[in-house]
Amino acid sequence: MTTRYNFAFFDEGSKREIRRATLKAIAIPGYQVPFASREMPIARGWGTGGLQLTLSLVGKEDVIKIIDQGSDESVNAVNIKKLVTKTTGIQETHNTTEATIIQSRHRIPEIPLKEGQILVLQVPIPEPLRYVEPSEYITKRLHADKEYSGAWLMLFEQIMKYGNMSTGADHPVSVNERYVMAPSPIPRFDNGKMNSSNALILLGAGREKKIYAIPPYTKVVSLAFEDYPFEVESFEDKRCRICGGKAVFMDELIDEKTGEKYYQCNDSSYCLEKLKSELSA
Amino acid sequence: MKLDMVHDIQRVYRKVVDCMSKPGHINNICEEASRIDLDIDFYNSTVVLMLMLLDPEVSFKIFSINEDKITKLVNQLTYAKAETVENANFIFVLRDTEEANIGKAFERGYEGSLIDPHSSATIIIESGSITKDKDLILSGPGIKDKNYVTIDLPHNWIEKRSLKNTEYPLGVDTIIVDGDSNLLCLPRTTEILKQVVK
CATH class of the missing domain: 3.40.50.11310 (Bacterial phosphonate metabolism protein PhnH)
Incomplete structure (x- = not known):
């Protein structure tokens, strides 16, 4: 090369x-x-x-x-x-x-x-505290003091507003x-x-x-409250339209011709590998 | 043969990453260390680690009976600055130094601050043989259940290290190499217990 x-x-x-x-x-x-x-x-x-x-x-x-x-x-x-x-x-x-x-x-x-x-x-x-504190100078000090009220408050406010923790992604974790x-x-x-x-x-x-x-x-550990436990996206009863896979993270898509909703594995290489192994079996 | 500053250093780095993420796991850097063609009285593997870690942005301290000579050599090789043990980013405790200096490195090495715990020192110690024998029991992040190692060093370093690392996240990280170029890492999160034989 x-x-x-x-x-x-x-x-x-x-x-x-x-x-x-x-x-x-x-x-x-x-x-x-x-x-x-x-x-x-x-x-x-x-x-x-x-x-x-x-x-x-x-x-x-x-x-x-x-x-x-x-x-x-x-x-x-x-x-x-x-x-x-x-x-x-x-x-x-x-x-x-x-x-x-x-x-x-x-x-x-x-x-x-x-x-x-x-x-x-x-x-x-x-920075998991960025939504509640814009200053890097301050968030560094909050981490130093293990002061994570801001992260908890963010989740609490979501529960107050929407009835559950509405973090679609990037749900804070404790390491x-x-x-x-x-x-x-x-x-x-x-x-x-x-x-x-x-x-x-x-x-x-x-x-x-x-x-x-x-x-x-x-x-x-994903942050959660005793009475509002951490929940993952549920794909129960859903199967991938291509490989038939279940219990994996799926994309929800709309069939443009029929207007029907269908699901497909988000991890494309997992989907293809599964399909390949089923075809060769 | 000469050390390849790109590929040999990369291979050693990956082994150090592997050891740092799995405390107690032993990797060998003999192949890369054998390519050092310097006339030195300390381990070739230590030189490889120096070349991997040091440059003008960081400082170092050497504990050795030939401290002045080795400090000059390391400075010439890497352009890193020599510093006191309290201020050095990397502290190298070589095999020929007095036993007490191992403790001194842990006592006086910088443990970082709560705001910048990453600014702490990394201590690199040359030891006698490192084996998987069950003398020390290790636990903490990176270890599935427990890990066992034996490190041929006078034992009081364990207490000194543990004292330094009491107030996590403050603390020092340790890399230990032996004469056969075996490498072992003990980040500050690793708890060390001595096996008691009844």
């Missing part, structure tokens, strides 16, 4: 700085470590945090999978994948099990992750009984997969210049 860039796009100094921040993030689960987010050839807010983590991690032996809201083939995923593979020459895959690094926007794959794999999540707003953390805008359905995960989970926010992490086998 001939390329005018250094391996994995970055200069070694940039990688070193990101790597130091990542090691501290792993050592303090759920704590947002500031880092010098680099200018990237994609716009901030399009996955630059995740991309910087991936580029600092990736080596010649890696196999990478990049997904965007469950899809391996959406524009964001394809662009990031092209940048990584063109500057490293590594293999890419759609298969969750084959991948050593999985970079994802807003989903955790349906196929359970294995020990040794690294899940990199792209994060737009890493290792210390830090309240934004799990990135994954659906509530995926929050449980963070608890005691087999794989290391790294979260990168490029625009906000933060890296944080959940090591494997770490306690992650």
Whole structure:
């Protein structure tokens, strides 16, 4: 492979700085470590945090999978994948099990992750208290004091207004009984997969210049009240129209011809793998 | 053979990430360490870690009987600044240093602040052999149930480390390497108990 860039796009100094921040993030689960987010050839807010983590991690032996809201083939995923593979020459895959690094926007794959794999999540707003406190100076002090009334109040107000916790995604979690953390805008359905995960989970926010992490086998609890327990999106009685899968996170779609509502697996590679195994059986 | 500053360092970094996320898990960096062709009196694997972690943005402290000589070498290799133990980002406790200095590194190393716990020091210690024998019991994030290791170091470091890490999230993170280039990480969240034989 001939390329005018250094391996994995970055200069070694940039990688070193990101790597130091990542090691501290792993050592303090759920704590947002500031880092010098680099200018990237994609716009901030399009996955630059995740991309910087991936580029600092990736080596010649890696196999990478990049997904965007469950899809391996959406524009964001394809662009990031092209940048990584063109500057490293590594293999890419759609298969969750084959991948050593999985970079994802807003989903955790349906196929359970294995020990040794690294899940990199792209994060737009890493601060779980940002909705109640706009000042970074203050939120850092609130984290220092373990003062999370703001996060609880946000959920309480949702219950008062709508009768339940209405966080569609990014439902705050408590990590290792210390830090309240934004799990990135994954659906509530995926929050449980963070608890005691087999794989290391790294979260990168490029625009906000933060890296944080959940090591494997770490306690992650979604915030909830005794009388209003945490609930995930329910897909009971629903089946995927393509593969017949159930008990997975699904997209609700409308058939344009008949106007009927139907459901489809959100994780496209899970859906295709299931279909393939059923066809070959 | 020369160390590849891109790919060898990347491989070592991934092993350190693996160890840091699974405290007590031992990885070996012998292949990469063997590519160091410097005339030094400390472990090659420590040099690889120095090259992986240090640059002009961070500071370091060396504990060794050859402290001055090694500090100069590390500064020349990485351009990182030498600092006092209280202010250093990375503290290297080499095998030839006095036993008391291991404790001193834990006592005096910076534990960070509640606002910036990540600004704490990382202590890198050269030890005798690291094995999976059941001398120390480890628990905490990154460990499924319990992990067991034996680290050939004078035992008082465990108390000093535990004292330093009492007020989580304040604390220091530790990387331990042995003469065979085995590598082990103990982030501040890891609790260490000594196995008691009745």
